Amino acid sequence: MDVRRLRILRELADRGSVTAVAEALSFTPSAVSQQLKTLSREAGIALTVPDGRGLRLTEAGAAVVAGAEDVLTALGRLDETVAGLRGRPEGTVRVVLFPSAARLLLPGLLRRGAGHDGLHLACRDDDLRPDEVPAAAADADVVVTHHDERLDPFTGGRLHVRPLLREPLDVALPPGHPLAARADVHLTDLVDEAWIGVGVGWPVDDVLRSLGLVTGTTPRIAQRINDFAVTEELVASGYGVALLPRYSTDHRNDARIALRPLAGVKAARLVRAVTRPDVAERPAVRLVLDLLADEADAVRTRHGDG
Structure with missing residues (x-):
């Protein structure tokens, strides 16, 4: 064929x-x-x-x-062999990151990539549902995506998946909220709160619905906003509470937003780099995956989780 x-x-x-x-x-x-x-x-x-x-x-x-x-993966390995004969990875690698991952990882990725002559990073942000990732991986070389840790949407084996981060999701509270004085918060403490959620089918919505089933609560969603920067502003202004990622939220040491862990349950999103298997064999792409993993390790270390 x-x-x-x-x-x-x-x-x-x-x-x-x-x-x-x-x-x-x-x-x-x-x-x-x-x-x-x-x-x-x-x-x-x-x-x-x-x-x-x-x-x-x-x-x-x-x-x-x-x-x-x-x-196709075997052909990718052949490209790797040829590149090895040239002596270094080179070329353009197209990277798509969801917005909060771009905030968290992109500056460090670009800094690390600048140390490799011949490597050019072409990056853009795009928030994707897990079912949209295969098509995105057809257009880009690397897609940094996220999903609920209770589910794995990439079990079919047709995509190469590189784990980067397990980022805890904390309850974001407005400044001065009574629950902000606690070390952690249970979902049952928040049954009367208005939640700033995300669109149905997006990863954090999956987490919130899963937690609702686990705790027997039904979070009251007041607004659905996919841009976490907007959600941060709404929480900071007192319009509701939210689940926000611990590492990439601009809480300013609780001066802007109080982030508190959830008690009794684990809530996190998995941040992963997805490529087609043959693309993952390209030396420049393998280098970028390694640089992303190094930056993710640095993020964990900065937050005391290294």
């Missing part, structure tokens, strides 16, 4: 539609469909079937995509 067509099949698996694949690869939708039909003939079995006006993978198609990862 043709490797280029295998790449197109993988793009369909990650992007979900022929139109999205065509836009990403600068093909026409009909050209993408034709390439996939040819690949099915090469394989001797239907890899896609019509789905409305588009195509979707068959079970055989999904199995071929899983096997294709081994082929």
